[in-house]
Amino acid sequence: MNDAAQISSLSANVVAILLIIGATFTLVGSFGLIRLRNFYQRVHAPTLGTTLGTACIALASMIYFSAASGRMAVHELLIVLFVTTTTPISLMVLVRAAALRDRALEETTSEAPGEGQ
Amino acid sequence: MSPVLVWAVGVAQVLLGLAMACACFRILRGPRAQDRVVAFDSLYVNAMLLLLVFGIGSGSALYFEAALIIALLGFVSTVALAKFLLRGEVIE
Numbered sequence: 471m472n473d474a475a476q477i478s479s480l481s482a483n484v485v486a487i488l489l490i491i492g493a494t495f496t497l498v499g500s501f502g503l504i505r506l507r508n509f510y511q512r513v514h515a516p517t518l519g520t521t522l523g524t525a526c527i528a529l530a531s532m533i534y535f536s537a538a539s540g541r542m543a544v545h546e547l548l549i550v551l552f553v554t555t556t557t558p559i560s561l562m563v564l565v566r567a568a569a570l571r572d573r574a575l576e577e578t579t580s581e582a583p584g585e586g587q
Numbered sequence: 588m589s590p591v592l593v594w595a596v597g598v599a600q601v602l603l604g605l606a607m608a609c610a611c612f613r614i615l616r617g618p619r620a621q622d623r624v625v626a627f628d629s630l631y632v633n634a635m636l637l638l639l640v641f642g643i644g645s646g647s648a649l650y651f652e653a654a655l656i657i658a659l660l661g662f663v664s665t666v667a668l669a670k671f672l673l674r675g676e677v678i679e
Contacts, residue, residue, distance in 0.1 A: 493599035
């Protein structure tokens with residue numbers, strides 16, 4: 471806390487605005503998980519948090535620790551790089567799995583009345 | 588710490604907590620397994636962001652490392668769950 475008192479009011483305001491913006495984006499993205507109906511619509515929603523939310527909050531953290539320690543502190547870039555690289559990969563694998571499961575479900579449900587005819 | 592920053596950290600923590608609650612709702616409710624996995628993905632990202640905000644609030648850089656570990660392990664677990672949904676096995 472003692473070095474935290476030394477950051478200027480300009481950087482404190484910038485950090486505060488970035489924190490609120492990033493947290494709001496993340497909340498809107500997660501609210502989309504509740505709000506949207508279909509799985510294929512729902513998979514788009516949390517990416518708002520993983521791109522803009524993560525970028526804003528990591529930028530706020532970088533500015534805060536740079537201002538508090540008096541030197542560049544950019545290690546939060548690691549998190550931004552990692553999250554923005556891995557989210558599309560994991561979601562693409564997941565959507566492929568979901569499409570396969572849906573197709574399998576469709577085949578079993580369309581087979582069942584077909585047997586009766 | 589300046590009062591505006593204390594206020595912003597508190598508001599950001601509340602917003603991220605609400606976001607985690609939304610994800611938890613979808614995990615509990617989700618009609619199928621893939622809905623739960625997407626909600627879990629969003630849950631760990633929200634927890635990681637909450638840890639970054641905790642780090643700003645307390646002024647210590649230790650929280651950054653915990654957030655990085657959450658990001659790494661969360662990606663691995665999401666891919667493992669998706670692989671399980673795809674093939675029925677994680678390691679073949």
